[in-house]
Amino acid sequence: MTPESFAQTEPANDIDPAALGLPTHRDAVELIMLNFGPHHPSTHGVFRIVLGLDGEEIVWAYPDIGYHHRGAEKMAERQTWHGYIPYTDRIDYLGGVISEMPYLLAVEKLCGITVPDRAQCIRVMLSEFFRITSHLLFYGTLAQDTGATSPVFYMFVDRERVYDAIQTITGARMHPAFFRIGGVAMDLPTGWDGLCATSSTGCRSGWTITRAWCCARSCSGCEPGTLPPMTRRPASNGARPERVCRPPACRSACGSFAPIRATRTTSSTCPRRRTAIASTGPGCARRRCGNPCASSANASTTCPRVRSGPTIR
């Protein structure tokens, strides 16, 4: 960005209310035009609403998006089918592996690839982990945007616990790029089932806040094209809710949960599970962290990817 290009771009992106058919006056009083975002803290850098204000009253609002647009489709044109997987993590940067799923389901459908039940189960469980971490951040910051500063701290504590589990399974935290065409990058670590004992109490209270907030909107139905969770309401005509009718991944994967649990080799109790995690030192290279972990004893201290290890409280 040069001063010249900046000088050219800046006025091109100004909003002219008159050109958009928006009022400039009300009751002979000129409205103040205010840019709410994209740099306002509560728009999180990705969204701008231009407001027409009469004193403290909002007369019109013009939303402007695109500040978060990175041309993911254009990037995909230069990637291989496999090489694009890490980019999908960043479509929703809080969603981690979740965005890998629809991309890979499409590729697998195109190729006629059948994914083993165990891999499907791992995919679904990791996606659920990320759903929890994403919702925790969303609930925490939503409350913070309304002026409640405490919840976000509770949310981040719980979020950290979940990331510990994700880190132990995938070797990465926010963007693991863990799924593969036809399955996942590797099997679950020994003692994985103990990771699921983490509890996220904060999520429940956040859900209550948000549900109260959204209930007014959720009655608006299909017209604006809203999708769940905004439209996840008690069905008015006896139809089952969308999510029940269309599981995002194979339902049979959930059925294979029990057999996988039966294959576990260590107890899920905390001290023994920590031992199991530490014993993955030689396997660290498998996790693409690139750091040599010479012995199992110091794996948890030398390898940044497993630096703290998961803790169960």
Place this chain on the structure above:
Amino acid sequence: MTVDTLTPARAASPVDDPAAALRARFGPAILAEQATAEASPVLWVAPEKSPEIHRFLKDEIDRPYALLTDLWGIDETAREHRAGQPPSSVTVASHLVSPDRNADIRLKVACDADRPQLPTLAGIYPATDWYEREDFDMLGVRFDGHNSHRRILMPNDWQCHPLRKTIKRAPPKNRPAA
């Protein structure tokens, strides 16, 4: 993974078959049905009949397709293996969902590469308003009757429609490379 668990089952009864209902109502305006790996039908429709067909699916058909979940453009100039499909350089596709049927349908409209143009759906599905602006922004598609072809994702002074295959890696002239 079986396909059946991922997508809703296609209607068994011909009465419930939206493709048959559309053919009965619109005849030659339903240009082709595209063979896909999906359970829901994918139909190519005539551009001038597209709004009427969408309105039929939204308002008139039994257990209507009330929800438009997506509308997007595809630059098909480099695509091969298009047997059985109408010739198209830029395709605009819409994905409709019927919550009552728990079924989907996808409609495609073929456009010309030099001047892609088709009627807007904004008066039928309000959700298409921003999708059509995105298609203009990314692919240069013009929607007759749409009230604004203002760019929605790219900056307003952007010089090209970036998702066209003719746009290569080089940035536009007013965006010097870092």
